[in-house]
Amino acid sequence: MNTFSSKKEPIRVAVTGAAGNIGYALLFRIASGAMFGPDQPVALNLIEIEPGMKALAGVAMELDDCAFPLVTEIVQTDDLSVGFKDVDWALLVGSVPRKAGMERADLLGINGKVFVGQGKAINDNAKPSVRVLVVGNPCNTNALIAMKSAPDIPNEQFFAMTRLDENRAKTQLAQKAGVPVKEVSQLCVWGNHSPSMYPDFENAKIGRQKVTDVIQDQAWLRDTFVPVVGQRGKAIIDARGASSAASAANAVVDTVRDLSSPSHGEIHSVCVVSRGEYGTPEGIITSLPIRVDGAGQWRVMEGVKLSEYAKEKIAASNKELLEEREVAFGQLGLSIS
Numbered sequence: 649m650n651t652f653s654s655k656k657e658p659i660r661v662a663v664t665g666a667a668g669n670i671g672y673a674l675l676f677r678i679a680s681g682a683m684f685g686p687d688q689p690v691a692l693n694l695i696e697i698e699p700g701m702k703a704l705a706g707v708a709m710e711l712d713d714c715a716f717p718l719v720t721e722i723v724q725t726d727d728l729s730v731g732f733k734d735v736d737w738a739l740l741v742g743s744v745p746r747k748a749g750m751e752r753a754d755l756l757g758i759n760g761k762v763f764v765g766q767g768k769a770i771n772d773n774a775k776p777s778v779r780v781l782v783v784g785n786p787c788n789t790n791a792l793i794a795m796k797s798a799p800d801i802p803n804e805q806f807f808a809m810t811r812l813d814e815n816r817a818k819t820q821l822a823q824k825a826g827v828p829v830k831e832v833s834q835l836c837v838w839g840n841h842s843p844s845m846y847p848d849f850e851n852a853k854i855g856r857q858k859v860t861d862v863i864q865d866q867a868w869l870r871d872t873f874v875p876v877v878g879q880r881g882k883a884i885i886d887a888r889g890a891s892s893a894a895s896a897a898n899a900v901v902d903t904v905r906d907l908s909s910p911s912h913g914e915i916h917s918v919c920v921v922s923r924g925e926y927g928t929p930e931g932i933i934t935s936l937p938i939r940v941d942g943a944g945q946w947r948v949m950e951g952v953k954l955s956e957y958a959k960e961k962i963a964a965s966n967k968e969l970l971e972e973r974e975v976a977f978g979q980l981g982l983s984i985s
């Protein structure tokens with residue numbers, strides 16, 4: 649269709665850390681229509697801190713030079729009240745990435761306070777219907793901090809990203825089974841975006857078969873697959889000398905696209921605020937199997953059968969989230985209730 653004649657209102661998307669590595673891989677895909685579809689105009693609010701503004705001007709010049717027909721406006725700012733003004737989506741990417749030798753939780757003290765300010769600014773400036781996806785690590789706890797700092801925005805509109813982990817897990821299983829990755833489905837990563845995450849191979853499928861019927865090597869599934877997925881971020885930092893960027897940006901596109909359209913039977917891993925589903929501690933932001941219905945509402949898939957092994961892995965990851973919350977909220981003076 650001719651996008652110039654589109655009558656659709658633009659979707660306004662804020663991206664923090666827009667001049668960073670993930671930002672550079674993400675913006676061009678949003679602008680090209682990969683996130684919201686080929687006939688949906690987008691307005692981009694690019695947010696950086698002051699030292700990043702010069703590089704951001706260069707990124708904006710490159711966006712201009714693509715002449716993307718869907719882009720209606722590009723805002724560049726280091727002022728959060730401008731950056732989050734009337735946005736439909738806030739993609740919180742900007743924050744310090746971990747370096748070799750660090751765990752994601754080591755970033756708690758460095759990045760946590762950033763999400764207080766961003767949560768408040770979203771609360772005061774974004775559309776009430778705004779949806780917020782946190783990518784900056786430790787993303788689950790940062791999302792919780794942003795959510796607590798935005799009391800007027802419903803908790804259900806805050807998300808953190810484990811789709812990269814789901815995509816990684818699917819590829820590991822496909823390669824082991826010798827099948828194309830599109831054959832792997834119903835794969836949920838549970839818990840924290842940290843090495844403790846649990847990629848649930850017991851409920852996943854390859855074609856119409858259970859993964860465990862196709863890959864019968866339990867030792868490989870438990871002792872190789874699970875840790876390889878949990879440590880994939882570190883493996884990339886060790887190999888590249890920098891944390892994943894293009895694959896992370898791709899997972900942002902996947903997450904937002906799949907939260908914006910009906911799931912048609914597939915599930916996806918998204919960190920959402922727990923209501924106690926499957927025994928998860930209420931109030932944390934943890935990864936659960938999510939489906940979106942025809943009205944665009946997400947919900948946690950019911951009826952997943954978890955083995956004792958799975959329950960133990962998920963409980964351990966959620967315990968880590970409780971500990972992260974205690975440390976971060978203590979440092980920031982936030983109340984858990």
Ligand SMILES: NC(=O)c1ccc[n+]([C@@H]2O[C@H](COP(=O)([O-])OP(=O)(O)OC[C@H]3O[C@@H](n4cnc5c(N)ncnc54)[C@H](O)[C@@H]3O)[C@@H](O)[C@H]2O)c1
Pocket residue numbers: 664665666667668669670671695696697699700741742743744745746762782783784785786787809810812813841891892893896
């Ligand atoms: N959840 C995931 O699956 C996942 C995957 C990959 C990376 N990450 C995380 O994403 C974050 C960004 O990674 P990156 O590789 O793009 O890092 P980067 O260092 O390349 O870029 C970060 C950008 O954010 C900007 N920034 C820093 N503080 C900011 C703030 N308060 N407001 C706005 N912008 C700010 C910086 O100036 C920089 O341009 C890191 O925390 C990284 O660990 C998460």
Ligand SMILES: O=C(O)C[C@H](O)C(=O)O
Pocket residue numbers: 745746752785812880881882884891892
């Ligand atoms: O591992 C990291 O620190 C970066 C990111 O969270 C990843 O999973 O690649």
